[in-house]
Amino acid sequence: MRSSRSRLRAGVTLAAALPLVVGALALGIPSAGAATGPAGRDTLHGTKPLWATQKADKGSTADSSKVTARVYLAGRDAAGLAQYAKEVSDPGSASYGTYLSAKQADARFGATKEQISQVTAWLKSTGLKVTGSNKHYLTVTGDTTAVEKAFSTQLHNYTKGKSTYRAPVATPSVPDSLNGAVLTVTGLDNAPHTSKHDDTLPPPDAVFRNAGPFSTYYGSKTDKKLPSAYGSKAPYAIKGYTGTQLRSAYGAKSYTGKGVTVAITDAYASPSIAQDAKEYAKRNGDKNYRAGQLSQVLPADYNSTVDCQASGWYGEETLDVEAVHAVAPDADITYVGSASCQDDDLLDSLGKIVDGHLADIVSNSWGDIEANETPASAAAYDQVFQMGAVEGIGFYFSTGDDGDNVASTGTKQVDVPANSAWVTAVGGTSLNVGKNDKYQWETGWGTLQSSLGADNNWTGFPGAFTSGAGGGTSVSVPQPFYQKGTVPDSLAKANGTTAMRTLPDISAVADPNTGFLVGQTQTLGDGTLGYDEYRIGGTSLASPVIAGVQALAQQAQHNVPIGFANPGIYQRYGTPSYHDVTDHPLGAGHDAAVVRRDFVNGADDADGITTSLRTIGKDSSLSATVGYDDVTGVGSPAAGYVSSYHTR
Numbered sequence: 139m140r141s142s143r144s145r146l147r148a149g150v151t152l153a154a155a156l157p158l159v160v161g162a163l164a165l166g167i168p169s170a171g172a173a174t175g176p177a178g179r180d181t182l183h184g185t186k187p188l189w190a191t192q193k194a195d196k197g198s199t200a201d202s203s204k205v206t207a208r209v210y211l212a213g214r215d216a217a218g219l220a221q222y223a224k225e226v227s228d229p230g231s232a233s234y235g236t237y238l239s240a241k242q243a244d245a246r247f248g249a250t251k252e253q254i255s256q257v258t259a260w261l262k263s264t265g266l267k268v269t270g271s272n273k274h275y276l277t278v279t280g281d282t283t284a285v286e287k288a289f290s291t292q293l294h295n296y297t298k299g300k301s302t303y304r305a306p307v308a309t310p311s312v313p314d315s316l317n318g319a320v321l322t323v324t325g326l327d328n329a330p331h332t333s334k335h336d337d338t339l340p341p342p343d344a345v346f347r348n349a350g351p352f353s354t355y356y357g358s359k360t361d362k363k364l365p366s367a368y369g370s371k372a373p374y375a376i377k378g379y380t381g382t383q384l385r386s387a388y389g390a391k392s393y394t395g396k397g398v399t400v401a402i403t404d405a406y407a408s409p410s411i412a413q414d415a416k417e418y419a420k421r422n423g424d425k426n427y428r429a430g431q432l433s434q435v436l437p438a439d440y441n442s443t444v445d446c447q448a449s450g451w452y453g454e455e456t457l458d459v460e461a462v463h464a465v466a467p468d469a470d471i472t473y474v475g476s477a478s479c480q481d482d483d484l485l486d487s488l489g490k491i492v493d494g495h496l497a498d499i500v501s502n503s504w505g506d507i508e509a510n511e512t513p514a515s516a517a518a519y520d521q522v523f524q525m526g527a528v529e530g531i532g533f534y535f536s537t538g539d540d541g542d543n544v545a546s547t548g549t550k551q552v553d554v555p556a557n558s559a560w561v562t563a564v565g566g567t568s569l570n571v572g573k574n575d576k577y578q579w580e581t582g583w584g585t586l587q588s589s590l591g592a593d594n595n596w597t598g599f600p601g602a603f604t605s606g607a608g609g610g611t612s613v614s615v616p617q618p619f620y621q622k623g624t625v626p627d628s629l630a631k632a633n634g635t636t637a638m639r640t641l642p643d644i645s646a647v648a649d650p651n652t653g654f655l656v657g658q659t660q661t662l663g664d665g666t667l668g669y670d671e672y673r674i675g676g677t678s679l680a681s682p683v684i685a686g687v688q689a690l691a692q693q694a695q696h697n698v699p700i701g702f703a704n705p706g707i708y709q710r711y712g713t714p715s716y717h718d719v720t721d722h723p724l725g726a727g728h729d730a731a732v733v734r735r736d737f738v739n740g741a742d743d744a745d746g747i748t749t750s751l752r753t754i755g756k757d758s759s760l761s762a763t764v765g766y767d768d769v770t771g772v773g774s775p776a777a778g779y780v781s782s783y784h785t786r
Contacts, residue, residue: 140479140504142404142454142678179290179311183322183513187329190296190305199293199304205285207325208482209257210275210518211249212318219247223527223560224619227702229709237530237699240495247525249273253319260316264288274489275518288312289323303329321521322514324482340449341667342410345660348673349735349747352377356570356578356652364733365595367751372731375752378655378673379571379647380422381464386575388465388646388687389777394425395466395689397697401497402459402682403487404504406443407436407475408452410659410667411459417669418460418657425467432459433470435490437477446479454503456658457674458682462501464654465686472496479504481515488522488533495529498692498699501685503536503678505553507543508612516558516614523560523702530699533561534685536677537642538608541584541758545603550759552610552641559618562703563641564681565770566607566648567719567762568730568754579723581730582769583607583649583675584757590749599751600731606757607648607677608641609768615639620708624766644707645719645770646683650675651732651752654683663741687775695783707772715782716773721755721762730754 213219225233238246258268258276265284270277282293289310295302305327312320353359357373364371408414411434416427440448455473462471474490477483484504491500523533538553540546556563566583588601610632617630617637630637647653653675662668692700700706710716722728731753738745755762762769 140405140481140484140506142451142479142504178314180314180316180318181309181311182320183517186306186309187327187512188509189298189329190294190327194296194298196295196297196302199282199295201281201283203282203304204279205282205293205304205325206277206279207285207323208275208277209261209323210321210521211253211257211273212321213247213249213521215247216318216321216521219521219524219528223524223702226530227527228620228705235530235698235701237701238528240493240529243525243528244273244493247528249319256316257319260313261288285326289326291326293326298329301329303327305329322517324512324514324518327512340443342408342452342658342660343449344741345662345668345670346672346740347670347737347742348377349737349743351735355383355572355575357572361733364590364749367596367599367731368729372733372751375651375673375732375734378653378671379569380655381424381467383571383575384465384647384654384683387569387571387577388683388775389780390465390687390690391780393690393693393780395469395686395693398466398499398689398692399470399472399497400462400466400685400689401472401474401491401500402455402462403474403476403484403491403500403502404451404455404458405446405476405479405484406440406448406451407434407473408455408658411455411473414456414658414669415459415463418671419463421657421671422464422655424464427463431470432473434473434475435496436475437483437486440477441483442478442480451479453656453658453674454678457654457656457678458501458503460656461654461679461682462686462689465683466689469686469689481518485518485522488519492522492526492529492531495531498531498701499685499688500526500531500533501682502533502555503676503681505535505538505556507547508551508554508557508614509547509549511554511614513614516554519555520558520560523558527560527702530701532688532701532703534564534681534688535561536608536681537563537565539605539648539676539678540608541603541606542610542760543608544758550610552612553608556608556641557612557615557639559615559639560702562684562707563643563771564677564684565609565642565645566677566680567645567770567774568649569647569652577717580647580717580719580770580774581721581723581755582719582757582760582762582767584755584760584769585649585651586753586756588751590751596751600753600756601751603756603758605650606760607645607680607769609760610641611768612639612641618704620705624708624711624772626766629766629768640768642769642771643704644684644772645774646680646687648675648677648680649754651734651754654679684775687780690780691783694780700783710779710782711766711772713782714776714778716779717776718764718773719762719770720764
């Protein structure tokens, strides 16, 4: 399962990343869907997760156990798809910007009817039942014996934590007579895969509010009675930045995103999103929504609502919609909801966008840790991203809210699908917007917390790590061409002698202590539903902010799609397009912090209020430095970014 990023209302991640599957192809050119394997067989992209070790092996899965899997189709020309996706995205290529329509892309690279028929017949011949199919995959069910026969691998049970899950012992394969028609198979491991059929979504989560006092802009309110930090009095955290402040900080100028459509994917759907977005715009000075500007594409049914904590995703959708509209008030927004937080359902949502070319820019504020991914899952995602690239669609993914992930998982690692070489990974900053909406500075987002003690001192100053922008070096994805010459070897080769994909690519505000004001219908203390507003952060905020900025840039580019943006993002490295974000914008030895006041119960002062100090620019082992870094990438958009697209 995947987890939503928008959990940083109180500055602490409220839900840990949920496990699922790893890997992604480098931005090189893969072979067709399969490679030579055992005699007469082609091996597929690996499906064995990292937790399925020999030590954890508990023996064979029962022959009668039921298995449900997806067999993804490689299409007509998998290698050609990757090659063309690269060419149309690279400003140095003669084919740059020569996008295909969705119909043309499918005709050139999609699976043929003959391939679907051939794979279907083979699956049935092995004893598996084909329960569904489309032009991307076939869904099959069968017992363990049939699955092992079909894919020439055994299934064993493995311990993972306190649970036991199924996984393949060896890399699966398919007959070479299928001529590379199969890309990969997912579902051979089932950690976790329990789903609950549920037609009705749960009500919104309990109300959350921030306690005051607040700053209206960074540094506007300070309490001189509180103890000093880093040699001065820290200001109160802002109430939450609004669209006017973010547009000013990131160089929107007169651009509004007119003529551009941004899609947002999350799991489930907030039942009150339309009225919440309208009310938020009215209260906070954003432009009113015109008829049809906000639309939703939703599944026929939902599943896994308990496992995926469905109501927690409402705030994610609300944040994403309101942030995009705040930055790009004239852009159309299409929300594409997933039936659950499972990979297969999220892939379906992404596939809908590509198949129907529903948008040119897609913001995705969800993901998982790299250790939970398999190459099979990554291959399925990358195929969607590549098809999007040839159509001029760019995908943006948040990089996570746990820094290097050591504090949350014990292992230094990046997040997925942000690690894919075919997406734009969006990191996070702490943002200082001063008086008159003037941009002052940014640092990398990373928070240490210390509480106000009875002796009026900051206890344990500077405190323990609570949260920070995700970043670092992938262990599974080789360095793509666009990062060569920009990402230093000290980062690209952090895991060995081979240069690997490094995250993020670009960044924007994410720190919940310098975060965004969001408005949402919530469950109030008396059990009724009501609209309320609170400050929020996380790279869940950074991703839609960057998506909004890209909508402005596309408008500046005369509404020619930007497409897969990374080659162009790195081409602008070192120019006035970016703020070169560092952790010490005020100079060495001049660190910063803000003061937070929080309701103990998250809603009112009935149980008291806590006072704490939250440091700025302290992201686990990651650091925002001069030049490219593993917290902010090339930096955040500056005044010259949007206008740089006008010259194309």
